[in-house]
Amino acid sequence: MDTIITAKEWASASDGGQPPALLDIRYRPGGPPGLPQYEAGHIPGAVFVDLETALAGPAGPRGRHPLPDLAEFGAAMRRAGVRSDRPVVVYDDGLGWAAARAWWMLRWAGHPDVRVLDGGLAAWTAWGGRLTAEVAPVAEGDFEPEPGALPLLDADGAAQLARRGLLLDARAGERYRGEVEPLDAVAGHVPGAVSAPTTGNVTADGCFRPAGELAERFAALGASGGAEVGVYCGSGVSAAQQVLALAIAGIPASLYVGSWSEWSSDPGRPVATGPQPG
Template identity: 65%
Template sequence: MEPITTTAELSRDLEGSGRPVLLDARWKLGGPPGRSEYESGHIPGAHYIDLSTELAGPPGRQGRHPLPPPEVFETAMRRAGVSARRDVVVYDGGDTIGAARAWWMLRWAGHDRVRVLDGGLRAWSAAGLPLERGTVAREEGDFTVRPGGMKVLDADEAAALARSGLLLDARAGERYRGEVEPIDSVAGHIPGAVGAPTAANMTEDGRFLPREALAERFHALGATPAAEVGVYCGSGVSAAQQVIALELAGVEAALYVGSWSEWSADPSRPVAKGPERG
């Protein structure tokens, strides 16, 4: 199944007999709370999913947004009506960050019928399509978490991939280079990683670039269908958007979920700075 869908396709699907489950995954680092935005207006029928508590576990040694306990994620998905044989469409405000994390989590947990709304709620509203306020009644799904649907890296595997394959750092360039670090205690990047900010995957209106443009971008960085590729970011959230972009470019990529928040918290791990690889 394609990793993304358009507003026109979603609008048509919502009117058909095989209506997909809709998940609203709006989230921004530092707020405002996604739930309050959801209650102020969301795509009709959408269920809100909280990234911090349902798409991630408590922050700690494994990073700011580690994988949640499987039973927590499973309960959240079932409450929203997610079932094995039912399509799922996820959206957020328009940057695709929260939606991509939900997409990746579902794929990792064994659900292969999930897509992200390209352009998110911004694109939906720009098309003049309706919104509803408040919350949506609980549904009952039968989804069962079966880990292993997506490749996952731990810290040692990420380090090895940076040496022998291709490890992409999806953070902004200034954070990769170690010029600033607004969140974590140490600035820099994993030695050998290549800087590839997620912003370069998107158009100004929050949609993914055409497949050809994404393929050209990633191939120039060494990410080809035959390459072994991994991605990390600050805490494993925005890197999921990069995994989608790579899939659109025809490249399969593993995700280092702990990302820089886990790596930099261990003083024994090396840190590189500057624009050059390694």
Template identity: 70%
Template sequence: MNAIISAPELASALTGENPPVLLDVRWQLTMSKASGEPPFDGRAAYGAGHLPGAVYVDLDRELASAPGARGRHPLPDLAEFGTAMRRAGVSSGTPVVVYDGGQGWAAARAWWLLRWTGHPDVRVLDGGLPAWEGPLETAVPSPAEGDFEPVPGATGLLDADGAAALARSGVLLDARAGERYRGEVEPIDPVGGHIPGALSAPTNDNVDADGRFLPAAELQARFKTLGATEGTEVGVYCGSGVSAAHEALALAVAGIPAALYVGSWSEWSSDASRPVAVGPDPQ
């Protein structure tokens, strides 16, 4: 099954015999430690208009635990995550489609969490809300309680030691912008640079100007140049495990399974004893 769905395909699925549950996960990252800018209000954006029947999911509160030593977006408490998903109407036998404001990062985080915890049928709306040409609504739905019970382990998960080992034995991709990988700038975390051995693979290079994923063949070609092919052990990380989920989604579109280091650079760089590489070379 393809991990993404186009807007026309979604419109057709919503009129089918088993329409998907829709999750709205609009969220934006504040890219400066001292910007002073107010955080993006996803719930307000949802209230101004969302896909009919969609339920809002808060990334910071329902798809992650509080920031701390495990990173800025550590894994959520699974009992709380399961409660949130059931409240949104998610059941194991019902397909789920997730969307955000178009960047795709937040939607991919929800996709990855649901897949990792065992949901068999989750897709991301390619291009997000801007790709949708149908009606929007402002009413907040009250879906029937779902039955989804998260069981972790259906897909790969890395911790810091596992990420370091994979950078030596397989392919570890850094999904952040190249300047952050090289250590030239670091607007959020304590120090710039990358995990030694990791390869720079900005997730923005996986999409076109409209935020839609490149065709699978193009993604396969891109990842092949990085050594990430079917049969290779691949892992991904970013700043806090959000944009890396988008890279994992791109890899899934290309047919390449990948493990996610959820703590990512925000966890790695918080421990001064961990090595840091800078510059364009992996080591």
């Protein structure tokens, strides 16, 4: 599966000819907004894509970042110049959460070649890449979503997977244990889920750990012997980074997009707290 590309590789891919479409997915929960940051300086050729409006639907019973309307998602991707026969590279300025959400959405919707810029904007500037405030015109793309290329979980599916396979909780450990809950009404985790914070997937510079290290990490958590794996987080954003890390390690995984924000809004769903058993 297409996964990541380094800053050096991107520089080569974008030098001459028709380079991959480049999408800037800067987003932070609670702000600051990504568009002003993009306008102040971005990788040349990048098009800004807003996670809240293009990569997610309105918040509600299905969670804070449910799947967007497919027609609206497809239109947003075409405006950004995404074509079915042209590779796509996405980046953000964090731990790869927002970029991975774009990667997952495009791959799930049938695009065959999408990669995340490893380390994001920081890796690009550290390599010596320049930024620009120029917003160049982009030719309309032709991408039409055909969903189903990657596995997807709903709440019932996540509950079942926690019993028969491995359901990873990508949030910080204290949120998993129910010690704090800054965003949702109920603290805790899906019963049977295993804590696996996304910070463990990257090095201090924000780049993904080597595939072998990631494979060892996930094997220690139970992703071995052909175990079926799924991932959730607070609202299906950071969990996409975990799915990407699993893909780098060669482990297919399903994403529970509604995640804890959907699960905890249903009073009929059980909630577990405290550390995971032994």
